[in-house]
Amino acid sequence: MKLYFNYLLILFKSQMQYRASFWLLSLGQFFVPFSVFAGLYFLFERFGQIQGWSFYEVALSFGIIHMAFAISECFARGFDAFSSLVAGGDFDRLLVRPRSTVVQVMGSKFEFTRIGRLAQSLIVLVWAIASLPIEWTAVKIVTLLLMIVSGVFIFTGIFMLAATLCFWTIQGLEVANIFTDGGREMAQYPLNIYQKWVTRFFTFVIPFGCVNYLPLLHLLDKTEGSGIPYMLAPIAGILFLIPCLLVWQIGVRHYRSTGS
Template sequence: MASPYWHLLVAQVRSQTQYRFSFTLELVFSTVLTLLDVATVFVLFTVNDSLGGFGGGEVFLMVGICALGFPLADFAVGNVERLRIYVRGGLFDAVLLRPLSALGQLLAMDLSARRAGRVVQGLVIYVVALVVAPIAWSPAAAVLVVLAPLSAAVFFGAIFVGAATVAFWWIESGEFANAFTYGGRDFASYPTTVFGGLFRRVFAYALGFAFVAYLPALALLGRSDPLGVPDWLRWCSPLVALFAAGLAALFWRTGVRHYRSTGS
Protein backbone atom coordinates (compact mmCIF):
# COMPACT_ATOMS: atom_id res chain seq x y z
CA MET A 1 0.00 0.00 0.00
CA ALA A 2 3.01 2.29 -0.14
CA SER A 3 2.53 3.06 -3.84
CA PRO A 4 -0.51 5.40 -3.52
CA TYR A 5 1.25 7.48 -0.87
CA TRP A 6 4.37 7.63 -3.02
CA HIS A 7 2.36 8.92 -5.97
CA LEU A 8 0.81 11.59 -3.76
CA LEU A 9 4.25 12.70 -2.58
CA VAL A 10 5.70 12.80 -6.10
CA ALA A 11 2.74 14.84 -7.33
CA GLN A 12 3.22 17.36 -4.52
CA VAL A 13 6.95 17.76 -5.19
CA ARG A 14 6.37 18.21 -8.91
CA SER A 15 3.68 20.83 -8.37
CA GLN A 16 5.94 22.86 -6.07
CA THR A 17 9.05 22.68 -8.24
CA GLN A 18 7.09 23.98 -11.24
CA TYR A 19 7.50 27.45 -9.72
CA ARG A 20 11.25 27.41 -9.23
CA PHE A 21 11.66 31.01 -8.10
CA SER A 22 8.98 30.62 -5.42
CA PHE A 23 10.46 27.29 -4.33
CA THR A 24 13.97 28.78 -4.06
CA LEU A 25 12.67 31.80 -2.18
CA GLU A 26 10.93 29.58 0.37
CA LEU A 27 14.13 27.61 0.90
CA VAL A 28 16.11 30.81 1.46
CA PHE A 29 13.61 32.22 3.96
CA SER A 30 13.39 28.92 5.86
CA THR A 31 17.20 28.90 6.09
CA VAL A 32 17.23 32.46 7.41
CA LEU A 33 14.59 31.66 10.04
CA THR A 34 16.54 28.63 11.22
CA LEU A 35 19.73 30.66 11.51
CA LEU A 36 17.89 33.37 13.45
CA ASP A 37 16.92 30.78 16.07
CA VAL A 38 20.60 29.89 16.48
CA ALA A 39 21.65 33.55 16.47
CA THR A 40 19.31 34.16 19.42
CA VAL A 41 21.52 31.95 21.57
CA PHE A 42 24.65 33.89 20.66
CA VAL A 43 22.88 37.20 21.39
CA LEU A 44 21.89 35.94 24.85
CA PHE A 45 25.50 35.03 25.63
CA THR A 46 26.76 38.47 24.64
CA VAL A 47 25.08 39.82 27.79
CA ASN A 48 25.42 36.77 30.04
CA ASP A 49 28.21 34.30 30.67
CA SER A 50 25.73 31.52 31.36
CA LEU A 51 22.07 30.73 30.87
CA GLY A 52 20.30 28.92 33.68
CA GLY A 53 23.67 27.74 34.98
CA PHE A 54 24.87 26.39 31.62
CA GLY A 55 27.60 27.64 29.30
CA GLY A 56 27.30 28.49 25.64
CA GLY A 57 28.43 25.11 24.30
CA GLU A 58 26.06 23.27 26.63
CA VAL A 59 23.05 25.37 25.64
CA PHE A 60 24.02 25.05 21.98
CA LEU A 61 23.79 21.27 22.35
CA MET A 62 20.19 21.59 23.55
CA VAL A 63 19.43 23.92 20.66
CA GLY A 64 21.07 21.47 18.26
CA ILE A 65 18.92 18.54 19.40
CA CYS A 66 15.78 20.60 18.85
CA ALA A 67 17.12 22.08 15.62
CA LEU A 68 17.26 18.58 14.13
CA GLY A 69 14.40 16.86 15.96
CA PHE A 70 11.73 19.46 15.22
CA PRO A 71 12.33 19.71 11.43
CA LEU A 72 12.34 15.91 11.21
CA ALA A 73 8.91 15.84 12.86
CA ASP A 74 7.69 18.77 10.78
CA PHE A 75 8.84 17.05 7.57
CA ALA A 76 7.26 13.71 8.51
CA VAL A 77 3.94 14.76 10.06
CA GLY A 78 3.74 18.57 9.95
CA ASN A 79 1.00 18.46 7.30
CA VAL A 80 -1.42 17.12 9.88
CA GLU A 81 -1.83 20.66 11.21
CA ARG A 82 -3.96 21.34 8.10
CA LEU A 83 -6.60 18.97 9.45
CA ARG A 84 -8.73 21.85 10.69
CA ILE A 85 -8.91 23.20 7.12
CA TYR A 86 -10.08 19.84 5.79
CA VAL A 87 -12.64 19.46 8.58
CA ARG A 88 -14.01 22.96 8.08
CA GLY A 89 -14.30 22.59 4.30
CA GLY A 90 -15.62 19.04 4.35
CA LEU A 91 -12.57 17.71 2.51
CA PHE A 92 -11.92 15.21 5.26
CA ASP A 93 -14.97 13.31 3.99
CA ALA A 94 -13.09 12.57 0.76
CA VAL A 95 -10.08 11.41 2.78
CA LEU A 96 -12.23 8.91 4.66
CA LEU A 97 -13.80 7.59 1.45
CA ARG A 98 -10.46 6.39 0.07
CA PRO A 99 -9.29 2.88 1.03
CA LEU A 100 -6.16 4.33 2.62
CA SER A 101 -5.12 5.45 6.08
CA ALA A 102 -6.63 8.86 6.83
CA LEU A 103 -3.52 9.99 8.69
CA GLY A 104 -1.25 8.66 5.93
CA GLN A 105 -3.14 10.65 3.32
CA LEU A 106 -2.95 13.85 5.36
CA LEU A 107 0.81 13.43 5.74
CA ALA A 108 1.28 12.90 2.00
CA MET A 109 -1.02 15.73 0.88
CA ASP A 110 0.33 19.26 0.58
CA LEU A 111 3.87 18.16 1.45
CA SER A 112 6.19 21.16 1.48
CA ALA A 113 9.53 20.14 -0.03
CA ARG A 114 11.27 23.06 1.67
CA ARG A 115 10.92 21.17 4.93
CA ALA A 116 13.57 18.76 3.71
CA GLY A 117 15.97 21.70 3.54
CA ARG A 118 15.27 22.49 7.18
CA VAL A 119 16.23 18.95 8.12
CA VAL A 120 19.61 19.39 6.41
CA GLN A 121 20.13 22.71 8.17
CA GLY A 122 19.22 21.14 11.51
CA LEU A 123 21.67 18.31 10.92
CA VAL A 124 24.48 20.80 10.29
CA ILE A 125 23.64 22.71 13.46
CA TYR A 126 23.54 19.49 15.48
CA VAL A 127 26.91 18.33 14.18
CA VAL A 128 28.45 21.69 15.06
CA ALA A 129 26.89 21.49 18.53
CA LEU A 130 28.43 18.06 19.06
CA VAL A 131 31.83 19.51 18.19
CA VAL A 132 31.68 22.56 20.45
CA ALA A 133 29.88 21.02 23.45
CA PRO A 134 31.99 19.40 26.20
CA ILE A 135 30.45 15.94 25.75
CA ALA A 136 31.49 13.15 28.10
CA TRP A 137 31.99 10.51 25.41
CA SER A 138 31.23 6.86 26.15
CA PRO A 139 29.54 4.01 24.26
CA ALA A 140 26.21 4.94 25.86
CA ALA A 141 26.71 8.60 24.96
CA ALA A 142 27.49 7.66 21.34
CA VAL A 143 24.18 5.80 21.12
CA LEU A 144 22.31 8.69 22.71
CA VAL A 145 23.84 11.11 20.21
CA VAL A 146 21.86 9.27 17.54
CA LEU A 147 18.75 8.55 19.58
CA ALA A 148 18.30 12.02 21.10
CA PRO A 149 17.23 13.90 17.92
CA LEU A 150 15.24 10.89 16.70
CA SER A 151 13.41 10.72 20.03
CA ALA A 152 12.81 14.47 19.84
CA ALA A 153 11.35 13.98 16.35
CA VAL A 154 8.99 11.25 17.56
CA PHE A 155 7.95 13.38 20.54
CA PHE A 156 7.31 16.48 18.42
CA GLY A 157 5.48 14.32 15.88
CA ALA A 158 3.18 13.12 18.64
CA ILE A 159 2.57 16.73 19.66
CA PHE A 160 1.76 17.66 16.04
CA VAL A 161 -0.76 14.83 15.73
CA GLY A 162 -2.27 15.31 19.17
CA ALA A 163 -2.66 19.08 18.82
CA ALA A 164 -4.13 18.78 15.31
CA THR A 165 -6.65 16.17 16.47
CA VAL A 166 -8.30 18.81 18.68
CA ALA A 167 -9.80 20.15 15.42
CA PHE A 168 -12.34 17.31 15.46
CA TRP A 169 -13.96 19.06 18.43
CA TRP A 170 -12.73 22.66 18.02
CA ILE A 171 -12.12 23.71 14.42
CA GLU A 172 -10.51 27.05 15.27
CA SER A 173 -7.74 25.34 17.24
CA GLY A 174 -4.80 26.58 15.19
CA GLU A 175 -3.33 28.93 17.79
CA PHE A 176 -3.93 26.37 20.51
CA ALA A 177 -1.98 23.79 18.53
CA ASN A 178 0.85 26.23 17.81
CA ALA A 179 1.29 26.87 21.52
CA PHE A 180 2.31 23.24 21.98
CA THR A 181 4.16 22.60 18.70
CA TYR A 182 6.17 25.74 18.01
CA GLY A 183 5.88 26.95 21.59
CA GLY A 184 7.07 23.57 22.80
CA ARG A 185 10.03 23.72 20.43
CA ASP A 186 11.08 27.09 21.86
CA PHE A 187 10.67 25.82 25.42
CA ALA A 188 12.70 22.67 24.78
CA SER A 189 15.55 24.58 23.13
CA TYR A 190 16.66 26.15 26.42
CA PRO A 191 17.65 24.80 29.83
CA THR A 192 14.66 23.98 31.99
CA THR A 193 16.37 25.90 34.79
CA VAL A 194 15.59 29.25 33.12
CA PHE A 195 11.87 28.67 33.71
CA GLY A 196 10.19 28.60 37.05
CA GLY A 197 7.13 27.73 39.06
CA LEU A 198 4.01 26.13 37.66
CA PHE A 199 5.02 26.86 34.05
CA ARG A 200 8.13 24.68 34.36
CA ARG A 201 6.31 21.88 36.14
CA VAL A 202 3.60 21.72 33.50
CA PHE A 203 5.70 22.01 30.33
CA ALA A 204 8.90 20.34 31.44
CA TYR A 205 7.57 17.39 33.39
CA ALA A 206 3.78 17.00 33.04
CA LEU A 207 3.95 17.42 29.24
CA GLY A 208 7.44 15.92 28.97
CA PHE A 209 9.31 18.67 27.11
CA ALA A 210 12.30 18.33 29.46
CA PHE A 211 12.92 14.93 27.83
CA VAL A 212 13.27 16.46 24.36
CA ALA A 213 16.69 18.10 24.71
CA TYR A 214 17.41 19.20 28.28
CA LEU A 215 17.72 15.82 29.99
CA PRO A 216 19.42 14.06 27.02
CA ALA A 217 21.90 16.95 26.88
CA LEU A 218 22.64 16.51 30.58
CA ALA A 219 23.38 12.83 29.95
CA LEU A 220 25.71 13.69 27.07
CA LEU A 221 27.44 16.36 29.15
CA GLY A 222 27.82 14.06 32.15
CA ARG A 223 25.99 16.55 34.36
CA SER A 224 23.34 15.98 36.98
CA ASP A 225 20.19 18.07 36.90
CA PRO A 226 20.54 21.15 39.17
CA LEU A 227 16.82 20.77 39.90
CA GLY A 228 17.33 17.34 41.41
CA VAL A 229 15.83 15.06 38.74
CA PRO A 230 17.24 11.51 39.19
CA ASP A 231 20.18 10.79 36.88
CA TRP A 232 18.57 7.71 35.32
CA LEU A 233 15.78 9.88 33.88
CA ARG A 234 18.35 11.62 31.67
CA TRP A 235 18.42 8.50 29.47
CA CYS A 236 14.66 8.02 29.19
CA SER A 237 13.84 10.29 26.23
CA PRO A 238 13.27 7.34 23.80
CA LEU A 239 10.76 5.75 26.19
CA VAL A 240 8.96 9.05 26.77
CA ALA A 241 8.81 9.66 23.01
CA LEU A 242 7.27 6.23 22.38
CA PHE A 243 4.76 6.79 25.19
CA ALA A 244 3.80 10.16 23.68
CA ALA A 245 3.40 8.56 20.23
CA GLY A 246 1.11 5.91 21.70
CA LEU A 247 -1.07 8.54 23.38
CA ALA A 248 -1.23 10.58 20.16
CA ALA A 249 -2.28 7.50 18.15
CA LEU A 250 -5.02 6.71 20.66
CA PHE A 251 -6.23 10.33 20.64
CA TRP A 252 -6.23 10.36 16.81
CA ARG A 253 -8.37 7.21 16.59
CA THR A 254 -10.78 8.71 19.13
CA GLY A 255 -11.00 11.90 17.08
CA VAL A 256 -11.68 10.07 13.81
CA ARG A 257 -14.47 8.06 15.45
CA HIS A 258 -15.91 11.30 16.84
CA TYR A 259 -15.85 13.06 13.44
CA ARG A 260 -19.20 13.96 11.90
CA SER A 261 -19.41 14.94 8.26
CA THR A 262 -20.25 18.55 7.48
CA GLY A 263 -23.29 17.19 5.67
CA SER A 264 -24.57 15.25 8.69
Protein backbone atom coordinates in the same frame (compact mmCIF):
# COMPACT_ATOMS: atom_id res chain seq x y z
CA MET B 1 3.93 2.96 4.25
CA LYS B 2 4.13 2.33 0.49
CA LEU B 3 1.12 4.61 0.10
CA TYR B 4 2.79 7.24 2.30
CA PHE B 5 5.94 7.25 0.17
CA ASN B 6 3.83 7.49 -2.99
CA TYR B 7 2.22 10.62 -1.54
CA LEU B 8 5.71 11.87 -0.73
CA LEU B 9 6.95 11.36 -4.28
CA ILE B 10 3.91 12.94 -5.92
CA LEU B 11 4.03 16.09 -3.77
CA PHE B 12 7.80 16.39 -4.19
CA LYS B 13 7.43 16.31 -7.98
CA SER B 14 4.66 18.91 -7.85
CA GLN B 15 6.73 21.29 -5.72
CA MET B 16 9.74 20.86 -7.99
CA GLN B 17 7.71 22.13 -10.95
CA TYR B 18 8.61 25.62 -9.71
CA ARG B 19 12.23 25.07 -8.80
CA ALA B 20 13.20 28.71 -8.42
CA SER B 21 10.39 29.23 -5.93
CA PHE B 22 11.32 26.01 -4.11
CA TRP B 23 14.97 26.96 -3.64
CA LEU B 24 14.18 30.56 -2.68
CA LEU B 25 11.74 29.37 -0.02
CA SER B 26 14.30 26.84 1.21
CA LEU B 27 16.90 29.60 1.39
CA GLY B 28 14.50 31.74 3.38
CA GLN B 29 13.87 28.86 5.78
CA PHE B 30 17.63 28.55 6.17
CA PHE B 31 18.18 32.17 7.22
CA VAL B 32 15.05 32.89 9.29
CA PRO B 33 16.08 30.74 12.31
CA PHE B 34 19.45 32.49 12.38
CA SER B 35 17.74 35.52 13.95
CA VAL B 36 16.67 33.28 16.85
CA PHE B 37 20.13 31.78 17.12
CA ALA B 38 21.70 35.25 16.97
CA GLY B 39 19.54 36.26 19.94
CA LEU B 40 20.81 33.19 21.77
CA TYR B 41 24.42 34.10 20.96
CA PHE B 42 24.10 37.71 22.13
CA LEU B 43 22.36 36.57 25.31
CA PHE B 44 25.37 34.47 26.27
CA GLU B 45 27.77 37.14 25.01
CA ARG B 46 26.25 39.48 27.57
CA PHE B 47 25.73 37.12 30.55
CA GLY B 48 28.31 34.38 29.93
CA GLN B 49 26.14 31.51 31.15
CA ILE B 50 22.63 30.72 32.36
CA GLN B 51 22.07 28.49 35.40
CA GLY B 52 25.47 26.89 34.86
CA TRP B 53 24.90 26.20 31.16
CA SER B 54 27.44 27.48 28.64
CA PHE B 55 26.67 28.79 25.16
CA TYR B 56 27.74 25.63 23.31
CA GLU B 57 25.79 23.39 25.67
CA VAL B 58 22.62 25.36 24.97
CA ALA B 59 23.51 25.47 21.26
CA LEU B 60 23.53 21.66 21.31
CA SER B 61 20.02 21.68 22.76
CA PHE B 62 19.01 24.34 20.20
CA GLY B 63 20.25 22.27 17.27
CA ILE B 64 18.51 19.09 18.43
CA ILE B 65 15.09 20.61 19.08
CA HIS B 66 15.07 22.74 15.92
CA MET B 67 16.13 19.74 13.82
CA ALA B 68 13.31 17.66 15.29
CA PHE B 69 10.82 20.46 14.64
CA ALA B 70 11.98 20.89 11.03
CA ILE B 71 11.62 17.16 10.29
CA SER B 72 8.20 17.01 11.91
CA GLU B 73 7.00 20.15 10.17
CA CYS B 74 8.09 18.69 6.84
CA PHE B 75 6.57 15.23 7.14
CA ALA B 76 3.60 15.84 9.47
CA ARG B 77 2.45 19.11 7.93
CA GLY B 78 -0.82 17.46 6.87
CA PHE B 79 -2.07 17.60 10.46
CA ASP B 80 -1.16 21.28 10.74
CA ALA B 81 -3.27 22.04 7.66
CA PHE B 82 -6.00 19.57 8.59
CA SER B 83 -8.68 22.22 9.27
CA SER B 84 -9.03 22.87 5.52
CA LEU B 85 -9.92 19.20 4.94
CA VAL B 86 -12.65 19.33 7.58
CA ALA B 87 -14.05 22.73 6.61
CA GLY B 88 -14.24 21.76 2.93
CA GLY B 89 -15.69 18.30 3.57
CA ASP B 90 -12.66 16.64 1.95
CA PHE B 91 -12.04 14.46 5.01
CA ASP B 92 -15.16 12.48 4.04
CA ARG B 93 -13.29 11.12 1.01
CA LEU B 94 -10.45 9.92 3.22
CA LEU B 95 -12.91 7.99 5.40
CA VAL B 96 -14.24 5.88 2.52
CA ARG B 97 -10.77 4.82 1.40
CA PRO B 98 -9.47 1.49 2.76
CA ARG B 99 -6.39 3.00 4.36
CA SER B 100 -5.50 4.59 7.68
CA THR B 101 -6.69 8.16 8.05
CA VAL B 102 -3.42 8.98 9.84
CA VAL B 103 -1.36 7.98 6.81
CA GLN B 104 -3.68 9.81 4.43
CA VAL B 105 -3.69 13.04 6.43
CA MET B 106 0.08 12.94 6.87
CA GLY B 107 0.42 12.37 3.14
CA SER B 108 -1.89 15.23 2.20
CA LYS B 109 0.79 17.89 2.60
CA PHE B 110 4.58 18.01 2.78
CA GLU B 111 6.77 21.08 3.24
CA PHE B 112 10.02 20.13 1.52
CA THR B 113 11.24 23.73 1.75
CA ARG B 114 11.85 23.02 5.45
CA ILE B 115 15.09 21.45 4.26
CA GLY B 116 16.57 24.94 4.72
CA ARG B 117 15.59 25.01 8.40
CA LEU B 118 16.91 21.47 8.78
CA ALA B 119 20.27 22.44 7.25
CA GLN B 120 20.60 25.40 9.61
CA SER B 121 19.87 23.21 12.62
CA LEU B 122 22.40 20.64 11.44
CA ILE B 123 25.10 23.31 11.14
CA VAL B 124 24.43 24.54 14.69
CA LEU B 125 24.40 20.96 15.98
CA VAL B 126 27.72 20.06 14.34
CA TRP B 127 29.30 23.32 15.52
CA ALA B 128 28.17 22.72 19.11
CA ILE B 129 29.40 19.11 19.07
CA ALA B 130 32.79 20.15 17.68
CA SER B 131 33.13 22.85 20.37
CA LEU B 132 32.23 20.68 23.38
CA PRO B 133 34.69 18.28 25.05
CA ILE B 134 32.33 15.32 24.83
CA GLU B 135 33.87 11.85 24.82
CA TRP B 136 31.65 10.19 22.26
CA THR B 137 30.76 6.53 22.68
CA ALA B 138 28.31 4.31 20.85
CA VAL B 139 25.84 4.79 23.70
CA LYS B 140 26.04 8.57 23.49
CA ILE B 141 25.62 8.53 19.70
CA VAL B 142 22.49 6.39 20.09
CA THR B 143 21.24 8.79 22.79
CA LEU B 144 21.71 11.76 20.46
CA LEU B 145 19.78 10.02 17.68
CA LEU B 146 17.03 9.07 20.13
CA MET B 147 16.75 12.72 21.21
CA ILE B 148 16.10 13.82 17.63
CA VAL B 149 13.65 10.99 16.92
CA SER B 150 11.85 11.63 20.21
CA GLY B 151 11.48 15.32 19.35
CA VAL B 152 9.98 14.42 15.96
CA PHE B 153 7.42 12.15 17.65
CA ILE B 154 6.47 14.80 20.22
CA PHE B 155 5.94 17.55 17.66
CA THR B 156 4.02 15.16 15.41
CA GLY B 157 1.84 14.18 18.36
CA ILE B 158 1.11 17.83 19.16
CA PHE B 159 0.21 18.51 15.52
CA MET B 160 -2.11 15.50 15.69
CA LEU B 161 -3.81 16.72 18.89
CA ALA B 162 -4.29 20.18 17.38
CA ALA B 163 -5.82 18.58 14.28
CA THR B 164 -8.17 16.49 16.43
CA LEU B 165 -9.69 19.68 17.84
CA CYS B 166 -10.92 20.46 14.32
CA PHE B 167 -13.48 17.66 14.59
CA TRP B 168 -15.34 19.86 17.09
CA THR B 169 -14.18 23.39 16.19
CA ILE B 170 -13.95 23.02 12.36
CA GLN B 171 -11.15 25.59 12.22
CA GLY B 172 -7.76 25.10 13.84
CA LEU B 173 -7.16 27.00 17.08
CA GLU B 174 -4.20 29.34 17.44
CA VAL B 175 -3.83 28.20 21.03
CA ALA B 176 -2.24 25.01 19.67
CA ASN B 177 0.77 27.10 18.62
CA ILE B 178 1.62 27.49 22.32
CA PHE B 179 2.72 23.86 22.27
CA THR B 180 4.24 23.76 18.75
CA ASP B 181 6.07 27.03 18.13
CA GLY B 182 6.06 27.87 21.83
CA GLY B 183 7.26 24.40 22.75
CA ARG B 184 10.11 24.69 20.27
CA GLU B 185 11.23 28.04 21.66
CA MET B 186 10.97 26.79 25.23
CA ALA B 187 12.72 23.47 24.61
CA GLN B 188 15.76 25.04 22.97
CA TYR B 189 16.93 25.85 26.51
CA PRO B 190 17.56 23.30 29.32
CA LEU B 191 14.41 23.00 31.42
CA ASN B 192 16.05 23.74 34.76
CA ILE B 193 16.23 27.45 33.93
CA TYR B 194 12.42 27.65 34.26
CA GLN B 195 10.17 27.50 37.30
CA LYS B 196 9.45 24.06 38.75
CA TRP B 197 5.85 23.84 37.53
CA VAL B 198 6.99 24.53 33.95
CA THR B 199 9.68 21.87 34.25
CA ARG B 200 7.21 19.32 35.63
CA PHE B 201 4.57 20.05 32.98
CA PHE B 202 7.05 19.71 30.10
CA THR B 203 8.49 16.54 31.58
CA PHE B 204 5.44 14.54 32.73
CA VAL B 205 2.67 15.90 30.46
CA ILE B 206 4.39 16.96 27.24
CA PRO B 207 7.80 15.31 27.65
CA PHE B 208 10.09 17.89 26.05
CA GLY B 209 12.36 17.44 29.06
CA CYS B 210 12.95 13.87 27.89
CA VAL B 211 14.22 15.23 24.58
CA ASN B 212 16.57 18.04 25.52
CA TYR B 213 17.23 18.18 29.26
CA LEU B 214 17.58 14.71 30.80
CA PRO B 215 19.52 13.05 27.95
CA LEU B 216 21.57 16.23 27.55
CA LEU B 217 22.80 15.75 31.10
CA HIS B 218 23.99 12.30 30.07
CA LEU B 219 25.79 13.58 26.97
CA LEU B 220 27.59 16.24 29.00
CA ASP B 221 28.42 13.87 31.90
CA LYS B 222 26.42 15.95 34.37
CA THR B 223 24.48 13.04 35.82
CA GLU B 224 24.85 11.52 39.25
CA GLY B 225 24.81 7.74 39.53
CA SER B 226 23.71 5.56 36.63
CA GLY B 227 23.24 7.32 33.30
CA ILE B 228 20.88 4.66 31.93
CA PRO B 229 17.61 6.42 32.98
CA TYR B 230 18.86 9.62 31.34
CA MET B 231 19.88 7.75 28.21
CA LEU B 232 16.47 6.05 27.94
CA ALA B 233 14.46 9.21 28.70
CA PRO B 234 13.81 9.98 24.99
CA ILE B 235 11.72 6.81 24.78
CA ALA B 236 9.04 8.68 26.75
CA GLY B 237 8.83 11.18 23.89
CA ILE B 238 8.32 8.36 21.40
CA LEU B 239 5.60 6.80 23.58
CA PHE B 240 3.88 10.21 23.71
CA LEU B 241 2.54 9.48 20.22
CA ILE B 242 0.42 6.58 21.51
CA PRO B 243 -2.14 8.65 23.50
CA CYS B 244 -2.16 11.15 20.63
CA LEU B 245 -3.20 8.37 18.25
CA LEU B 246 -5.91 7.26 20.69
CA VAL B 247 -7.30 10.79 20.93
CA TRP B 248 -7.23 11.01 17.13
CA GLN B 249 -9.28 7.80 16.85
CA ILE B 250 -11.82 9.22 19.31
CA GLY B 251 -12.08 12.35 17.17
CA VAL B 252 -12.58 10.32 13.98
CA ARG B 253 -15.38 8.29 15.62
CA HIS B 254 -17.16 11.51 16.64
CA TYR B 255 -16.79 13.14 13.23
CA ARG B 256 -20.19 13.93 11.72
CA SER B 257 -19.12 15.57 8.43
CA THR B 258 -19.63 19.22 7.56
CA GLY B 259 -22.75 18.68 5.49
CA SER B 260 -21.15 20.19 2.38
